[in-house]
Structures are given as C-alpha cells and as structure tokens.
Amino acid sequence: MQVAISRRDKKDATRRKLVSAGAKIFAADGVQGARIADIAREAGVAMGTLYTHFADKEALFVEVMRAGKQSVLEGLALSREAAETREGRDRAAMEGVVAFAEVYGPLFRLLLSRGAGDSIQREVVDAITDLRVAELVEGQAQGWARADLDPRAAARCEVGAVFHLLDWWIDNPDAFTPAQLVDQLCTVRRFGVEGAGPLIDAGDGLPTPPAAGSIAQ
Structure with missing residues (x-):
C-alpha cells in the first residue's frame, strides 16, 4: 500500500512540474511557438514522460x-x-x-x-x-x-x-x-477618474463618491 501511495505521489509531482514548465514556455513562446521538447526539458523529464500525462501540448495548455x-x-x-x-x-x-x-x-x-x-x-x-x-x-x-x-x-x-x-x-x-x-x-x-473624491459617508465609515448628477457640471 505504501508503494502505491508513493507512486501516485511521484506521478502527481511530475504532473505539477509539467504544468509549471508549460506555464513558463507557453507564456514565453505562445501556444503555437511552444515546443514539447522545450517543455519536457524545463520540467526535467523525458518527452515520453510528458506524453504519459498529456495527449499533446494543447491538452497541457488547457491544464495550465x-x-x-x-x-x-x-x-x-x-x-x-x-x-x-x-x-x-x-x-x-x-x-x-x-x-x-x-x-x-x-x-x-x-x-x-x-x-x-x-x-x-x-x-x-x-x-x-x-x-x-x-x-x-x-x-x-x-x-x-x-x-x-x-x-x-x-x-x-x-x-x-x-x-x-x-x-x-x-x-x-x-x-x-x-x-x-x-x-x-x-x-x-x-x-x-472624474469624480470629486470622497464626499459621502456610505455608513461603513468609508467615503463614497456622489451619485451621478449630484455635482454641478
């Protein structure tokens, strides 16, 4: 039982690393420019490992x-x-x-x-x-x-x-x-950006701008 839990934890940790790496690469290169090889390298895993978690980079992007x-x-x-x-x-x-x-x-x-x-x-x-x-x-x-x-x-x-x-x-x-x-x-x-600033006490001790039309134009 302990072995099964350990394997599941390891799998979850790898998935989190892939999501984190994907976020970095997608943010830098965009979805179209991102490469699976770069994401796997950033996560420190083999490309095959990535594919055991996600069908393709679009699926990883959704997760990210x-x-x-x-x-x-x-x-x-x-x-x-x-x-x-x-x-x-x-x-x-x-x-x-x-x-x-x-x-x-x-x-x-x-x-x-x-x-x-x-x-x-x-x-x-x-x-x-x-x-x-x-x-x-x-x-x-x-x-x-x-x-x-x-x-x-x-x-x-x-x-x-x-x-x-x-x-x-x-x-x-x-x-x-x-x-x-x-x-x-x-x-x-x-x-x-055009209000007159704090004029009215709304009852919570905080100032509130006046309602529309209450200030002479």
Missing part, C-alpha cells in the same frame, strides 16, 4: 490555463474573506493581483489576454468578471454602488483597466512600486 485560473480565483476569494471592510477587501484583492503580475508576469498576460478564438482564455476573464458583477449587484442593493451602472459593463471596464495597467507595468516596473500601483488601482476603483 485552468490551474492559473484556479490560483487567481482562490486568491481573490481569500482576499474577500480575510478583510472585514469593503476598502480592505478591495485593497487585498488588488495586492493579490499586483503580486501575481509581478511574480508571474508572462503567465498573467497569457491568462488575461482573452484571445478572441481561445475559449480557455475567455473562460478565465469571464470568471474574474463574474466575481465583480456579483459584488456590484450586492453593492447596488446595499447602496454603495451607483444605481445607474450596469454591473456587467462596469465589471468588464474594471477588469480591462486593471489588466492593461498591469500589462504596461510589467514592462515598466520602475514607474510605480507595487504599493503605489495598489493605491492607484484602489483609488480608480472607488472614485473613478
């Missing part, structure tokens, strides 16, 4: 994307559970996303690129967006999210803005420290 999706969504869920205030949840979520982009920049781009013909990439972005839609619907019911926003449109605007800023920052890391980037992301999320 789903593992990345799970990692991102679990991180966002943990940030929501760990913080007691809305502001704390926002900051924890942004800290997690920035940290992920900082450490796994190429994989972050691969996950969030939402390739027009790639259902897996669309699945990752859609899952992240759905989380924010649910938060905004809850916010409208509680009064802290603007009633004149469509949660679906607003969530996609937010996810797109976060991705594009981090995509730029990966190539320009000296422009902001991670903490400064988190500050900017949280400020834009809470107040937008």
Whole structure:
C-alpha cells in the first residue's frame, strides 16, 4: 500500500512540474511557438514522460490555463474573506493581483489576454468578471454602488483597466512600486477618474463618491 501511495505521489509531482514548465514556455513562446521538447526539458523529464500525462501540448495548455485560473480565483476569494471592510477587501484583492503580475508576469498576460478564438482564455476573464458583477449587484442593493451602472459593463471596464495597467507595468516596473500601483488601482476603483473624491459617508465609515448628477457640471 505504501508503494502505491508513493507512486501516485511521484506521478502527481511530475504532473505539477509539467504544468509549471508549460506555464513558463507557453507564456514565453505562445501556444503555437511552444515546443514539447522545450517543455519536457524545463520540467526535467523525458518527452515520453510528458506524453504519459498529456495527449499533446494543447491538452497541457488547457491544464495550465485552468490551474492559473484556479490560483487567481482562490486568491481573490481569500482576499474577500480575510478583510472585514469593503476598502480592505478591495485593497487585498488588488495586492493579490499586483503580486501575481509581478511574480508571474508572462503567465498573467497569457491568462488575461482573452484571445478572441481561445475559449480557455475567455473562460478565465469571464470568471474574474463574474466575481465583480456579483459584488456590484450586492453593492447596488446595499447602496454603495451607483444605481445607474450596469454591473456587467462596469465589471468588464474594471477588469480591462486593471489588466492593461498591469500589462504596461510589467514592462515598466520602475514607474510605480507595487504599493503605489495598489493605491492607484484602489483609488480608480472607488472614485473613478472624474469624480470629486470622497464626499459621502456610505455608513461603513468609508467615503463614497456622489451619485451621478449630484455635482454641478
């Protein structure tokens, strides 16, 4: 029995190494440019070993994307559970996303690129967006999210803005420290770019921008 468990553990460990290696090679070379030989070499296994776990590189790519999706969504869920205030949840979520982009920049781009013909990439972005839609619907019911926003449109605007800023920052890391980037992301999320800043107390001790039309143009 101990031998069987040991073999299963070894097999699982090899699979994890292949997924990790695949993430690195796919992120660097793209799905079309990635070569099985390079992935196997990065994982430290023979090509034949790779094929005992995955039928082809496309199957490995699916596993890489789903593992990345799970990692991102679990991180966002943990940030929501760990913080007691809305502001704390926002900051924890942004800290997690920035940290992920900082450490796994190429994989972050691969996950969030939402390739027009790639259902897996669309699945990752859609899952992240759905989380924010649910938060905004809850916010409208509680009064802290603007009633004149469509949660679906607003969530996609937010996810797109976060991705594009981090995509730029990966190539320009000296422009902001991670903490400064988190500050900017949280400020834009809470107040937008044309709001008058904190004017209204939403009842949770945190400032909220005024509703549309409440400021003289």
